[in-house]
Structures are given as C-alpha cells and as structure tokens.
Amino acid sequence: MATIHPTAIVDPKAELDATVEIGPYSIVGPHVTIGAGTVVGPHVVIEGHTTIGRDNKFFQFSSIGAAPQDKKWKGEPTRLEIGDRNTVREFVTFNTGTVQDASVTRLGNDNWISAYVHLAHDCQVGSNTIFSNNAQLAGHVEVGDWAILSGYAGVHQFCKIGAHAFVGMTTSLTQDVPPYVLVSGNPCEAHGVNIEGLKRRGFTREQINAIRAAYKTLYRSGLTLEEAKAALLEQEQATPEAAEQLRAFRGFLDSATRGIVR
Numbered sequence: 001m002a003t004i005h006p007t008a009i010v011d012p013k014a015e016l017d018a019t020v021e022i023g024p025y026s027i028v029g030p031h032v033t034i035g036a037g038t039v040v041g042p043h044v045v046i047e048g049h050t051t052i053g054r055d056n057k058f059f060q061f062s063s064i065g066a067a068p069q070d071k072k073w074k075g076e077p078t079r080l081e082i083g084d085r086n087t088v089r090e091f092v093t094f095n096t097g098t099v100q101d102a103s104v105t106r107l108g109n110d111n112w113i114s115a116y117v118h119l120a121h122d123c124q125v126g127s128n129t130i131f132s133n134n135a136q137l138a139g140h141v142e143v144g145d146w147a148i149l150s151g152y153a154g155v156h157q158f159c160k161i162g163a164h165a166f167v168g169m170t171t172s173l174t175q176d177v178p179p180y181v182l183v184s185g186n187p188c189e190a191h192g193v194n195i196e197g198l199k200r201r202g203f204t205r206e207q208i209n210a211i212r213a214a215y216k217t218l219y220r221s222g223l224t225l226e227e228a229k230a231a232l233l234e235q236e237q238a239t240p241e242a243a244e245q246l247r248a249f250r251g252f253l254d255s256a257t258r259g260i261v262r
Contacts, residue, residue, distance in 0.1 A: 007052050030063065048096045049077050053084040062092040068121030070098050070139060082129065083109035090115040097122045101140055126163065145178060146201060162252045166194040176256040179248050183261050190219055190261050210235065212244030214249050229253055
C-alpha cells in the first residue's frame with residue numbers, strides 16, 4: 001500500500017503503486033494514476049485525468065493536471081501524461097490538453113523542470129530536457145529531446161523547438177528553432193550551434209562539423225529556404241557519418257509551422 005501522510009487527501013478512486021509516497025497536505029484526485037517509486041512532496045495538487053510514470057519527484061506547491069487555461073475548454077476530460085524519472089520543482093504548473101488539439105499534454109522521461117515552470121495545454125515535451133526557473137510554454141508548443149530552456153524564456157503558442165537546441169535567458173520566442181541551434185534575445189535570433197551541448201552528449205567531431213556546415217547553409221549562405229533544403233539534402237548524402245543528424249535538421253525545416261528563427 002502507498003505511503004500516504006495522514007494530512008494528505010487521496011481520492012479512493014486514484015490508482016497508486018504500493019511504493020508511491022504522498023507528502024503532507026497534498027491532494028490527489030480520482031482520475032490520477034501514479035507509478036512505482038514516485039514521490040509527491042508536501043502541498044502538491046495532482047488532479048484531472050493525469051497519468052504519472054515511475055520514479056518521479058514532485059516538490060512542494062506544484063500544480064499538476066489542472067484544467068487548461070483556455071477559454072475554449074468546456075470541461076472535456078482531456079489528459080496529462082508524464083513519463084519516468086522526472087524532477088519537478090517548486091510552484092510548477094502542468095495543465096491538461098484541449099479537444100482542439102490531441103486532448104493531451106505530454107512530458108517524457110528524465111526531464112529536469114525547475115521552479116515556476118509552466119507547461120500549458122497540449123504541449124508535447126520530449127525527454128532529457130532542462131527547463132530553468134520561470135521558463136514558460138504557451139499552448140501547443142513542441143520541445144524535442146535534450147533541448148534546454150534558460151531562465152525566464154517565454155515560448156509563443158504553436159512554436160516548435162528542435163532536439164538539442166538551446167534557448168537563452170529571457171528569450172521571447174515566437175518562431176521555430178531548428179535542432180542543435182542556439183538562440184537568444186528579444187527579438188530572438190540564432191547565434192550558432194549548441195556545440196558544448198553536443199560535445200557533452202557524445203557527438204563526434206565529424207558530426208558536429210557537419211551540423212555547423214548545415215547551420216551555415218541555412219543561415220549564412222544567402223539561399224532561400226527551399227534552396228537551403230536542397231543544399232542540405234546534398235550535404236546529407238555526402239556525409240554518411242552525420243546523415244542521421246542532417247536528416248533531422250532538414251526534416252525539421254519541412255515540419256516548421258511558424259517560420260524559422262532568423
């Protein structure tokens with residue numbers, strides 16, 4: 001049986017693994033499922049149709065699974081899905097999705113979510129990301145694996161941030177960020193490749209050099225977007241050791257919906 005502090009309120013319909021811990025004064029609603037080894041600290045509210053995986057840690061005063069902050073929401077039973085081994089710090093807010101999108105907000109595995117971070121309705125966040133204090137996502141935002149958002153970064157609704165991208169402190173992001181790219185400022189601009197991040201994650205020198213060449217093709221060559229994509233395809237075919245990375249870079253350009261950060 002889960003370890004539940006006597007001051008906590010856990011609805012009897014909630015599904016908790018026997019190894020879950022619920023701290024003082026926390027509240028768990030009837031449609032919540034929590035996996036093995038997850039620890040919920042004091043004064044945490046988990047509500048809505050929320051599914052939480054294994055070995056997560058929720059710090060005090062976080063609000064998980066509350067109704068979307070969207071006037072179009074009319075009480076539909078939308079969802080929040082959280083994976084495994086995530087750290088969720090103080091005063092974090094995660095909302096459920098809306099029927100205008102996929103009806104679900106998702107957070108993957110092994111993410112570090114710092115204090116006061118907000119994931120709005122219908123956001124899709126991958127794995128191994130880092131959100132520094134006060135990073136804020138509006139609705140329908142997509143964030144790829146290993147991306148980093150610095151403190152006070154704000155992301156406009158429907159933006160996409162590619163894998164391994166880095167968003168600088170206090171950045172106001174209103175367009176899409178390709179994978180591997182470092183952006184910052186207000187208005188936001190691209191400032192090269194996230195080289196240090198790629199080195200830390202074991203990218204080879206050849207792969208990093210190929211990504212840098214792709215960045216120059218997109219941002220420094222003077223080509224139109226369509227011309228750049230054609231050139232990137234040629235680079236991908238000529239660089240087998242980095243074909244996967246270049247394919248991801250070029251594929252992101254095809255899927256971008258708000259235009260690419262300049």
